[in-house]
Amino acid sequence: MRLRSLTAAVCLGLAPFAQAQEKEINMCVFDLIGSSGDQYALIEDYALDMREKGIKFNLEPYTDEGVAMSSFSAGDCDALAATDIRIRRYNEFTGTLSAVGAIPSYKHLETVLAAINKPSASQYMKEGDYEIAGIFPLGAAYLFVTDRDMDTVEDLAGKRLATLNHHPDAVHMVNYVNASVEPSSITDFGGKFNNRSVDAAYAPGWAYEALELYRGIGDTGGVIDYPLGQLTMQIVVRDDALTDEEAQTSREVAFDHFNTALKSVKEYEKDIPDDTWVEIPDADIADYQEMFRQNRIELRDGVDGDGNEVPEVYHGEMLTLLRKVRCRINPGASECTAPDRE
Template structure:
């Protein structure tokens, strides 16, 4: 009987040891796979995680939909993918990518730093059904600009009837494209640039991150252009199942991501500067104001519909008006 008890004890200790040593799996989306900047950032994060008592196993994906499905199937304990898609797991953090909500890098850095601050810890933990999720980090990918086939297409009304590639899971994009009279062409992040390059669509929105690797210049040809006005700031969320990580892990992780922001924004600025000037078309002040008002109106409606988080919209407006105090919206209510 004593032998049996000892054997049971050894087995229990071994199983507990295995549980402690089990590596949480984090599935990472990057269009460029392991060679991309997002994956490299997560590699640095996984090294830092060891100092917080956790050994992470990263799995690289170039298909964002597959990350989402594998996470839902329990194959990942966490994921890193665009905030637009991650919004379904945490609306507060996912709303940082609201249309026109973050019009430049300075505002983006302020907004991300605020969101990841410990005062927002409770907002970064969410329940969806029976599952609990925690936002453990937000990474900057960069402002998305409009790329058009015809460089003369620089006013809102000129988009009427034009085919515009949108991400099929983002209701905000579909509503905005329909509002300006363009034709939304449902796409995924893995093929929306290809549709532009193969002349299946006339317009696409993308950050500088995608310009060189996805060869957007092919789609622009001799007549195309990048409208130098950011319509949305693209970020990525790191979301985990907190029960798979040590207590306090999320706060350590968020603090680490904040420290990486200066380096991330320097990378974004470098990539934006590398886009040849010949492709860039600046908007007149009149056109910029027109776009800002259009995006603001749609953003308010989307918030009322429950697509965006109202608290986040207030945060973003404060960030915008701290940086640009003379902006027309700073004297207006509604957000």
């Protein structure tokens, strides 16, 4: 009895100590649908795995990404899960993953994420007082159009495109093709497309049902079957929130969820009727790829082909990595030997 009593006393004495070892971090999580959305569920699954690593994330859902950003900036949370377009302000390297036309397929994306989640790439995950602690696929962004004949660059000239206010590379791209920018937010671009106050909008496949974009497509529109870019959800933390080892573990745990997240992405894309997809002729794809490449170079260097200043948006080393991955998968592409290759 004495031994049992002694053992119980020791365990009770250690309980508060063990509890104190679990680190707690408040995380603001953006999901347009809220706590019932797929993005929130993805972060919930990640958080459960991190709990086993001794880190407890207290999740707070936000349906407005701007508000989530403000809460993070105000210190209401020490971690933020949001789209890479927003996270770019904290890390230009990982924010370049959504560069226009830079990741043509999910195979390319998996190869890239596998590379940058290795410990050898950890230096790129830190920028200033912040660190990227996880990256998840949200799906390729496609062009949704009200007129399915709008399938070439020339067709876009003069058309109105819903363009996110905080997406400077998309604004540059729209101007590049001589289309008209319709400033929009993630909460209202779907409505503008559905009431046809714009001719086109870009979004991942899940938006077809979630935002009812099929209403804007109607009988005449479609979805252009060519990825404009790859959207990701990224977790950024204040640099002092996690140790270097914990941050690396977090990135690896997040990457473990890649296949699950991608499965969900593909299911949403399969829900789009086959006759809604608009195939681009093979002869035009090379022109699209070169146009995207020139845009990326301009947004890397901060100057366009006419010598005018444009925003410096993209991280050069990430663009080089993405080019190497593309050329590993398709070594015969003209960009692989171009004198101005990324």
